[in-house]
Amino acid sequence: MRPAPAQLDVVFAALADPTRRAVVARLRLGPATMTELATPLSASLPAMTKHLAVLERAGLVTTAKKGRQRYCALTAAPLRDAAAWLAEHGAYRGDRLDALTSYPKENPS
Template sequence: MTQLDQTFAALGDGTRRAILARLTRGEAALSEIAEPFEMSQTAVSKHVRVLSEAGLVRVSKRGRTRYCRLEAAPMKQAAEWLETYQTFWEGRFVALARYLEENP
């Protein structure tokens, strides 16, 4: 799996996106993160691991608690990949078609 694979795959789950949204409000302990979800802490822990392996979250241990921090950097590449298609969802095909003609 490439970084892009991991990033997109990690984002393809609502629970994980919600975790990331939570982390925009600042660092949080795993138990805090898990609290609003109707699933075991272990399950949330697994989601955090997926995010962490994708580089979207950094976990640091202090005492007995694990603090999670948002690490948005990998999203940049994903956003850039998507931007390639912006002309298409905006319906401006012609400009891109010409660009691709001129840059084969």
């Protein structure tokens, strides 16, 4: 089943920010607390909360509170959907570009 275009829009918008991409990259290694995510990025906890909210709305991250800590984990399905969309459209673009570059060779002036 293909993701809805609106959902892909939300995923790509979430990944447009370098801080959020860094969070996703870190979470690929496993769950982390908000502090563990914010510290290497020199981000404040309120800023990290906002970034995580965007990632949660996109379905890329889930959070759970355990005691005083808030743990974050990556959800891979939206990334797979985005990668599939890129692969599908990248193949199309590659075919079109290949045809364009071969055109001058086949049709010299």
